Amino acid sequence: xxxxxxxxxxxxxxxxxxxxxxxxxxxxxxxxxxxxxxxxxxxxxxxxxxxxxxxxxxxxxxxxxxxxxxxxxxxxxxxxxxxxxxxxxxxxxxxxxxxxxxxxxxxxxxxxxxxxxxxxxxxxxx
Numbered sequence: 001x002x003x004x005x006x007x008x009x010x011x012x013x014x015x016x017x018x019x020x021x022x023x024x025x026x027x028x029x030x031x032x033x034x035x036x037x038x039x040x041x042x043x044x045x046x047x048x049x050x051x052x053x054x055x056x057x058x059x060x061x062x063x064x065x066x067x068x069x070x071x072x073x074x075x076x077x078x079x080x081x082x083x084x085x086x087x088x089x090x091x092x093x094x095x096x097x098x099x100x101x102x103x104x105x106x107x108x109x110x111x112x113x114x115x116x117x118x119x120x121x122x123x124x125x126x
Contacts (some may be wrong), residue, residue, distance in 0.1 A: 003024070010121075017083060020080065024079070031096075032054050048060070
């Protein structure tokens, strides 16, 4: 089992920044890829970014490329999502999730994420 705990959500104005954190514990060796997924009210879950914890490769949705940065601190078993130039359409519940592996083109399928955090709300006002 892998336990994931997100933190860092909040309310900001458009153009602002937030940093989300995801602390992992348990059998983390089972999961070599950490993803950030968001879900806005009435919309489907959307993969935002992911990082391969093996080699640090990162992957982004086109909607956030250039604005969001995913990173990791292996010593702390923590993954971060730095969000800048936030837009009202970024408003959503953000989840941290873990899967066995990921690569370019193979990181966005929700069904492949085995472990999920409880989510943290991000609200961006115009």
